[in-house]
Amino acid sequence: MIDINNTLDLVKLKFYNEWLYTAHIYDEGEAPFHKQLTKQMVETYIDPMELAKDALIMDMGCGVGYFLDEMKERGYTNTVGVSLSPADVKACRDKGHTVKEYDMSFIPQIDGYYDETVDFLFCRHSLEHSPYPILTLVEYNRLLKLKSKIYIEVPAPDCDRKHEYNVNHYSILGETQWAALIQRTGFAIENFNTLDFTLEMPIDPANPDGEKKTISEKYFVIVASKQKPLDIK
Numbered sequence: 001m002i003d004i005n006n007t008l009d010l011v012k013l014k015f016y017n018e019w020l021y022t023a024h025i026y027d028e029g030e031a032p033f034h035k036q037l038t039k040q041m042v043e044t045y046i047d048p049m050e051l052a053k054d055a056l057i058m059d060m061g062c063g064v065g066y067f068l069d070e071m072k073e074r075g076y077t078n079t080v081g082v083s084l085s086p087a088d089v090k091a092c093r094d095k096g097h098t099v100k101e102y103d104m105s106f107i108p109q110i111d112g113y114y115d116e117t118v119d120f121l122f123c124r125h126s127l128e129h130s131p132y133p134i135l136t137l138v139e140y141n142r143l144l145k146l147k148s149k150i151y152i153e154v155p156a157p158d159c160d161r162k163h164e165y166n167v168n169h170y171s172i173l174g175e176t177q178w179a180a181l182i183q184r185t186g187f188a189i190e191n192f193n194t195l196d197f198t199l200e201m202p203i204d205p206a207n208p209d210g211e212k213k214t215i216s217e218k219y220f221v222i223v224a225s226k227q228k229p230l231d232i233k
Contacts, residue, residue, distance in 0.1 A: 020131055021103065024168035027087035028063035033199070038066040038124065045151055045191070045223055046122070047074075054078050055119035058143070060104040061126025065092040072097070082107070104129075105136040107143060116229070118143040121150040128154045128163070131170040137185035144226045150187065152222040154178065156194070160215035161201075178220060187224035195219040 028034075051057065053075050059067045062081030065088075071079050072095075081092050081099040092099040100111070104126055107113045121140055130136040140150055155163040157172045164172045173181075175192070182189055200212045 017103070017131075020168070020170075021084055025084050026167065027085045029087070030064060034063070034125075035066045039070060041124065041151075041153065041221065042067065042070045045221070046070075049120070049149060051076070051120055056080070056117065057120045057122065058082060058107075058118055059122045059124075060140075061123065061129060062088065062092060062097075062099060063125075064088050065095055065097050065099075067122050067124065068092060068097045069095065105132070105139055107139060113143060115142050116145045119145060119148050121148075123150060124153040125155070127152055128169050128171050128173075133171045133173070134181050134185060137181055137187070138230060141186045141226055141230050146229070147225055147227075149190075149223060149225045152178075152182070152220075152224070153195075154220050154222075156218040156220055159217055161217065175220060178222065182222065182224050186226055186228045186230050188227045189222060189224045191221070191223040193221045195221050 054077055057071060057076060057079045059065075059079065059081045062068060062083050063085075065081060068079050068081050079098065081089075081097055082102050082104050083089050083092070083099060084101055084103065089099050089101055100107075102108065109115075121144060123140075127133050127136060144150065155169075155172060157164065157174055163169050175194075179189060179192060196216070196218050198214050198216055201215050202208050203211050203213050
């Protein structure tokens, strides 16, 4: 017999989820700073992993494809971007990249993304967009093969730019909380570094060519490996 109360809860969850993504998703667009920083992070953290050229690599929240560009230049042949932004999806596809219009927290098995089939996950400035990062990390545990790695980069809390108030930033967490969630979802942290730097930003956002101010930024950069699957069946 169907429990109508549970059914309604599932419908509400679906409605709330769609509202978040419909109301708050925006196009990332071109950003030279993030393009350069992505290149730097790939050279520092990803290249030393020496992933197989045919490894299944997924970029969760791929933006306009800076990471996909870097991997394509290196000869990787099985990369997949994930985004719900129509403009970013188009930008990636115009470059010849494979991009799936999925909710990054729920990758459909019906499309072939079965348990333990992915070799590497790249999650640069995406997990902070998840309303429920622990569930997103559980999904990434499901996808990744045992001992495979995940790269995570997220803004730290209380930066000058107040990332907490970004229209679709839901999870600007501290170092300890991120470490706890990552470990709790079956991963072992191999690197947890802090990236501190400054940016020149216009004092008046409506006048990008006007007078500038210097602001401080801080990101967490994490590499973790899947140590065990989660028994959630």
